[in-house]
Amino acid sequence: MEWRDEGIILGTRRHGETSAIVEVMTREHGRHMGMVRGGRSRRMQPLLQPGNHVDVTWWARLDEHMGSFTIEPLEFAAARLIETPVALYGIQLAASHLRLLPERDPHRGLYETLRLIIEHFDDPLASGELVLRFEVMMLEELGFGLDLKKCAATGVKEDLIYVSPKSGRAVCRDAGAPWADKLLLLPGFVNNTAVRASSYDDIDHAFTMTGYFLMRHVWEPRAVTPPDARGGFLNALGRAINVSQAS
Structure with a gap:
């Protein structure tokens, strides 16, 4: 089994004397773990820092095995992030x-x-x-998506400034006014990328x-x-x- 993808380093932990278990968020294969042989070496440690953008190849004998990574740099972002x-x-x-x-x-x-x-x-x-x-x-990905596009009470799509804590749905200013102290605030930028x-x-x-x-x-x-x-x-x-x- 083998694939190649790009990813972001999320974390690393030591494995034995010289290797490391690396956690990567990949573009096509999700969050994935793999062993990097020599991952604790002076050459590899800067590459395996959280936030770095990398080219990653994973291989294993069986799909259910953790497998091993070969990792090459695409962008060293970690130094800037810290x-x-x-x-x-x-x-x-x-x-x-x-x-x-x-x-x-x-x-x-x-x-x-x-x-x-x-x-x-x-x-x-x-x-x-x-x-x-x-x-x-x-x-949304966990199955608890919010409905922030229209008012739960009236169906209007403008002046949405609240969210119902019970339903996770947006509520407009007029409909929410009587219960404002029980509603969550919805800043305009959350459901409008132009704001x-x-x-x-x-x-x-x-x-x-x-x-x-x-x-x-x-x-x-x-x-x-x-x-x-x-x-x-x-x-x-x-x-x-x-x-x-x-x-």
Whole structure:
């Protein structure tokens, strides 16, 4: 069994004296594990850092075996990512989310969004938007997609500013007004790619919304806690946005 693909390094752990078990999010083959012989060598360690874009060949005698990787560099992004807390926490958060998915289950949309996230960590608002969209996509891929295109009560597609915590459906301003204190806020950028987040408050409200549904549908049923990297990312993002908007 053998295939070749491109991927993003998610994590590495030692295996024996000289090898490493490497976790890669691939474009066509999903999140995949493999052994890299000599992965702990001085030459290979910089290549196997989280966030690097790589060319990966996997082979095994049987498909159900973990198998081995041969990995070559396409882009060394890790050195740039460790320079800022936003990027460092961001790649850790993305990896934590991807580990909620079954191994070897293809998710090309998530892979492409991860590539975009890595490219935009130098723009705090943009990276916040992209990671938020990544969480919305995660809910969809896990079977708990949100319906944010029209109002659950009236069917209108304009002025959608709330989300029902019960149904995960959008609610427009007029229909939601009587129950505003019981609804989650829906910032405009979440369901309209033509709209940009204007402040950290926009980002924070959006992550509160996705965090609610991740907790309800994913973390609590699996008896796991939200990843520490999520809080770290949001705190770092808030600081970075405040600095960029003050300058």
